[in-house]
Amino acid sequence: MNFDLGVFTPGNLRFLFDGFVITLRLAALGIFFSFWLGTAAAFARLSKRPWIHYPAVVYIEAIRGVPLIMVILWFYFFTPVFTGMPLENFTSALMAFVIFYSAYLAEDIRAGIQSVPVGQIQAAYSTGLSTFQTMRYIVLPQALRNTVPALVTRFIILFKDTSLAYVIGVRELTHSAYIISQREFRPFELYTLLALIYWVCTFSMSRLARSLERCLAPDRRVALKP
Amino acid sequence: MFERVLAYDFRWSILWEPPYADMLLDGIRMTLVVSPIAWGLACMLGVAVAVCRTAPWRLPRALGTAYVEFFRNTPLLVQLFFWYFGVPQLLPPTAQNWLNSVNVPLLGLTLNVEVWTLIVGLAIYTASRVAETLRAGIQSLPRQQTEAGLSTGLSRLQLYRYVILPQAVRLMLPSLTTEFLTTYKNSSLGITIGVAEMTFATRQIDAYTFKGLEAATAVTVLYLAISLTIAGIMAIVERATAIPGMIARRSGGMP
Amino acid sequence: MLSRVLLLMAVMSVTLGGMANAAEGTLDKITRGGKMVMGARSGSVPFGFIDKDNKWVGFSIDLCTEIKNKLESKLGKKIELELKEVTPSNRIPLVANGTIDIECGSTTYTRARDETVDFSLNVFFTGSQLLVKQGSGIKSTADLAGKRVGATQGTTNEKAIREVAPKATVVVFQDHPSGFLALEQGKIDAYTTDGIILAGLRAKSPNAANYEVVGDFYTNEPYSFILRENDSKWRDFVNHALMEMLEDGTYFTIYDKWFGAEGVVPYPMPAAVRTYLTMQVMPK
Numbered sequence: 001m002n003f004d005l006g007v008f009t010p011g012n013l014r015f016l017f018d019g020f021v022i023t024l025r026l027a028a029l030g031i032f033f034s035f036w037l038g039t040a041a042a043f044a045r046l047s048k049r050p051w052i053h054y055p056a057v058v059y060i061e062a063i064r065g066v067p068l069i070m071v072i073l074w075f076y077f078f079t080p081v082f083t084g085m086p087l088e089n090f091t092s093a094l095m096a097f098v099i100f101y102s103a104y105l106a107e108d109i110r111a112g113i114q115s116v117p118v119g120q121i122q123a124a125y126s127t128g129l130s131t132f133q134t135m136r137y138i139v140l141p142q143a144l145r146n147t148v149p150a151l152v153t154r155f156i157i158l159f160k161d162t163s164l165a166y167v168i169g170v171r172e173l174t175h176s177a178y179i180i181s182q183r184e185f186r187p188f189e190l191y192t193l194l195a196l197i198y199w200v201c202t203f204s205m206s207r208l209a210r211s212l213e214r215c216l217a218p219d220r221r222v223a224l225k226p
Numbered sequence: 227m228f229e230r231v232l233a234y235d236f237r238w239s240i241l242w243e244p245p246y247a248d249m250l251l252d253g254i255r256m257t258l259v260v261s262p263i264a265w266g267l268a269c270m271l272g273v274a275v276a277v278c279r280t281a282p283w284r285l286p287r288a289l290g291t292a293y294v295e296f297f298r299n300t301p302l303l304v305q306l307f308f309w310y311f312g313v314p315q316l317l318p319p320t321a322q323n324w325l326n327s328v329n330v331p332l333l334g335l336t337l338n339v340e341v342w343t344l345i346v347g348l349a350i351y352t353a354s355r356v357a358e359t360l361r362a363g364i365q366s367l368p369r370q371q372t373e374a375g376l377s378t379g380l381s382r383l384q385l386y387r388y389v390i391l392p393q394a395v396r397l398m399l400p401s402l403t404t405e406f407l408t409t410y411k412n413s414s415l416g417i418t419i420g421v422a423e424m425t426f427a428t429r430q431i432d433a434y435t436f437k438g439l440e441a442a443t444a445v446t447v448l449y450l451a452i453s454l455t456i457a458g459i460m461a462i463v464e465r466a467t468a469i470p471g472m473i474a475r476r477s478g479g480m481p
Numbered sequence: 482m483l484s485r486v487l488l489l490m491a492v493m494s495v496t497l498g499g500m501a502n503a504a505e506g507t508l509d510k511i512t513r514g515g516k517m518v519m520g521a522r523s524g525s526v527p528f529g530f531i532d533k534d535n536k537w538v539g540f541s542i543d544l545c546t547e548i549k550n551k552l553e554s555k556l557g558k559k560i561e562l563e564l565k566e567v568t569p570s571n572r573i574p575l576v577a578n579g580t581i582d583i584e585c586g587s588t589t590y591t592r593a594r595d596e597t598v599d600f601s602l603n604v605f606f607t608g609s610q611l612l613v614k615q616g617s618g619i620k621s622t623a624d625l626a627g628k629r630v631g632a633t634q635g636t637t638n639e640k641a642i643r644e645v646a647p648k649a650t651v652v653v654f655q656d657h658p659s660g661f662l663a664l665e666q667g668k669i670d671a672y673t674t675d676g677i678i679l680a681g682l683r684a685k686s687p688n689a690a691n692y693e694v695v696g697d698f699y700t701n702e703p704y705s706f707i708l709r710e711n712d713s714k715w716r717d718f719v720n721h722a723l724m725e726m727l728e729d730g731t732y733f734t735i736y737d738k739w740f741g742a743e744g745v746v747p748y749p750m751p752a753a754v755r756t757y758l759t760m761q762v763m764p765k
Contacts (some may be wrong), residue, residue: 065449065453077439081333160300187315188311188312
């Protein structure tokens with residue numbers, strides 16, 4: 001077999017583009033929702049109240065111990081058994097990503113929160129700020145600034161993992177390329193293009209993140225963590 | 227909601243009935259064989275790439291950076307498809323035939339081309355992450371270590387082997403543990419290229435008995451149990467190999 | 482504060498419990514929502530597949546669209562048809578859990594499956610065969626000893642090939658196009674699924690002359706559409722719609738489109754099959 005770029009007809013490229021749009025939607029919504037749930041889970045884990053702390057610990061540790069594919073399969077096949085409400089495959093994939101990545105983000109954000117010097121919190125309490133106000137105005141801004149490299153890394157991983165939605169039939173970029181490649185017998189061309197598209201996207205995301213970092217923490221030379 | 231759970235006809239016995247219990251056990255065995263082998267290869271390759279990236283010469287640095295940038299930024303699924311379907315398209319028929327006939331028996335399993343592709347694909351992907359982790363570790367060591375080592379007459383290679391890497395690896399052990407756990411979880415992608423590991427066993431039992439919920443529960447519990455065991459063992463290893471005075475606080479925030 | 486939380490939890494569980502209890506029939510659900518969700522295949526040629534123009538077409542898809550049209554005329558309102566992709570390994574769970582209302586692909590009606598889901602009338606008859614490269618020397622399942630044979634997870638063929646050729650190594654893929662590509666690349670010596678799908682895959686491939694479909698049917702595969710268990714109203718509707726199509730000839734027109742002389746896979750209907758299909762039409 002040889003190399004043939006003729007497989008990239010306008011029709012096929014259009015099909016790939018439609019898949020790419022779905023990937024972007026999945027990634028954007030996933031990033032947005034998992035950020036909030038992750039922050040909530042981070043605070044829950046740091047809470048002193050046992051009925052908030054222990055469920056958070058169980059959630060985070062349980063999710064971090066299983067592969068993303070299993071979480072996706074649970075949401076698509078088994079939650080409808082319990083809730084009686086079937087889920088669309090895009091929605092299942094999205095919920096699976098949010099639940100999965102929130103657990104990891106919770107750990108990243110928790111590390112960021114814990115890296116804020118304790119003195120800050122003590123000073124805040126001593127000036128009369130409530131717990132919530134301390135978190136909102138003192139701790140979180142600093143914590144997030146520290147965590148930006150880790151957050152961006154996590155979001156980039158989420159973007160790449162949207163490719164796993166293929167196992168439940170979401171017609172995103174990887175699945176679209178897969179359909180064309182298996183039909184036309186041109187896997188090398190298709191998967192190389194696929195890899196390049198992902199590479200361009202993640203590269204832009206990390207460049208964007210680096211400028212975001214420079215903007216937020218101009219006084220610190222923080223290297224983008226792996 | 228609870229009536230629905232009770233209305234579902236649970237049949238936990240499929241987990242230990244003969245054909246299904248074997249499927250489950252084969253899946254577990256496959257996961258537990260693929261992950262360490264892939265991890266071992268990844269470590270070797272990762273060390274080599276990390277050394278390249280921190281070398282003082284331009285060419286190895288460029289090659290190392292290109293490797294990491296490419297394999298770290300593309301999804302593992304795409305890489306697996308690329309190695310399994312894409313690359314053979316370019317190989318001449320004799321090479322293809324040789325690849326397809328690979329058949330290594332190991333611990334009661336036969337490692338055929340699907341399994342090897344998974345192992346190699348996982349290793350190449352993970353090596354890029356291991357290389358980054360080690361690079362961060364190497365670069366966080368004080369410059370004096372390198373200078374002292376070179377001034378006592380060690381060659382570059384010896385410097386890495388006896389001074390830099392032992393410290394860097396111990397320093398980054400928590401992150402490396404996370405990478406191993408990630409590799410072990412990523413082995414579940416084998417289902418897409420025909421490797422019969424644990425996730426595959428769930429789907430297979432579901433296909434044969436339509437009692438997928440029991441199988442999925444069992445496999446989820448197993449994944450968790452193995453993860454926790456590995457994490458526990460590595461925690462002991464970390465404590466045993468920690469360098470006093472140089473321990474990085476276990477940051478839960480490392481990916 | 483604690484009591485408020487407990488009250489909220491109590492209210493939620495009652496609501497969720499109440500929601501789950503409203504198990505309505507599929508027909509009512511479609512009437513209410515105005516949408517019929519069809520599960521279709523993307524790699525099963527020519528029952529449900531993505532053609533060269535990247536359109537989702539197929540014999541089963543056409544039959545189901547006709548069923549939707551009949552539903553529209555019966556209910557007197559517009560019904561939206563939504564296609565969802567299914568694979569052999571998830572088609573039955575998805576009907577069982579309510580995600581799709583009807584699966585229109587190439588599913589074999591088996592008694593074991595009938596215990597979890599229900600089936601419509603038969604719409605096609607075929608059997609399991611092997612797809613091999615020209616000149617491979619494999620002529621039947623007996624020649625598979627020591628060879629690698631591919632199958633798709635969740636199909637009747639995957640189960641059957643293990644029994645019929647115990648000395649062969651079975652490599653399990655997630656759908657037919659992967660298996661076919663693996664055959665093309667020599668990773669497997671033969672790929673097994675239903676004969677008509679093998680003929681379809683071959684017809685649609687870039688180099689059809691390199692392959693041949695060999696072997697007698699080593700299993701019988703009568704196709705039906707998958708429906709939810711214990712949902713008589715919906716099942717009756719689907720069956721009566723199919724009977725109408727057989728009566729007025731719509732079924733045979735659609736059959737000719739895909740399996741006629743100009744079709745994707747020329748496959749003249751055996752007389753016995755035609756008799757059986759028409760005898761399935763019950764009097765009004």
